[in-house]
Amino acid sequence: MELKKNKKADLNRNRGLYFITGLVLVMALSYIALEWKTYDDPTKFDTGLHIQDELTEPVPIILPNTPPPPPPPIAPTVIEVTPDDDPVEETVIESSEPDPKEEILDVREIKTEEVEEDVPVSFIVVEDVPIFPGCEEATDKRGCFQTMMKKHIEKHFRYPEIEREMGIQGKVSVLFEIQKDGSIGNVRMRGPNENLENEAARIIYKLPKMTPGKQRGTPVRVPFAQPIVFRLQN
Template identity: 60%
Template sequence: MEPKKNPKADLRKNSGLYFVVGLAIVMLLVYAAFEWKTYDEVNEYDISLNVEDQLDEEVPMTEQIKTPPPPPPPAAPEVIEVVEDEEEVEETVIESTETSQEEEVIEIEDIEVEEVEEIEDVPFAVIEDVPVYPGCEGAKDKRACFNEMIQKHIRKNFRYPEIAQEMGIQGRVNVMFTIMTDGSIGNIRYRGPDKNLEAEALRIIEKLPKMTPGRQRGRAVRVPFSIPITFRLQ
């Protein structure tokens, strides 16, 4: 059976070629659409101001006139005192302090300087005449009387610090002081286990009375003395 259509009239024969050509045309149109640019209308004209050049005219220049400062006042004329020839003017004569060979040099005798003896500290244990505590003037052994009166003074004025009792603090405070040449008490030093005990020991020693100073070779000297004060809880 023969086909009814002519093979040359078959449109599907070149359909692939037509598709490729059409696709290429569409892509060109899309690219052209993306690349298409539009610009606003711009009037091309010069917007600068028209200023007439007046080069021929000279511009006057103003100069600042500076006024010169006033001249300084004239200096006062010096008063020149005229001395007449008849008037005698005293001249100041400066005598030379240099000695001539004719003058005799007087020798000055050596000046004697009295040596001031330094007051030394003499320990209580070795001093010749110990300090006398008030009330021990008539005692045979003034050294033993001194120690006894010191102990009596400490017992009489002793007060245990309340804060130390509450904290249970006890111990020994070593006190050192000096009986000065006028019999007063000075140079008090102390060391103990607690500042409250030290303060009480200082208070006791400061209450010591004024004494008769100790003597060494017939002159008053300072006598250092040390004594322990014991604080003990019962």
């Protein structure tokens, strides 16, 4: 017996239509899922700024052209009245007029003593230069003084051994004063080495006592500068 197919019972007849319909439904559901938006309920949250609650101090209100407060009233001064029966001490004002019994001294009668200032006078400008021993009869006492100073330095000169071995040399500037009594004082040195300075001071302190310099016939202190050169011979 031959089986016959029913055309209405053919499942493949509308397969394309079913496929397209399902595809459209899937795309529609995907689009709705992607575009779906939800919003929170505004009644559940407080959207106020509450600025007033954050202020810790009240803001003062300043009105323009406000006149300043009036000054406090000044208490009246209380004046105490002294009864006439109370004794009142009188203030005695002494007269500034001179007493005729006192002796009035004339300014011209007061003797003043002149105080001589102990100011040193330079060797160049002093009237009478200090006299080096041996220059008493010299005509040019300044030139004789410098010549004798040179001879004195050459006679007492001694090079320090340590500086000689180390090759230290240089010039020591010496400044000293010839005192009012002819002695040597206030010696100051400046040089490249302490031992060289000490040697220069030793030479100066060996200077003999001199005749002091004079200004207007009065002995004065006379400063004198003398360089001493320490140089090694090659």
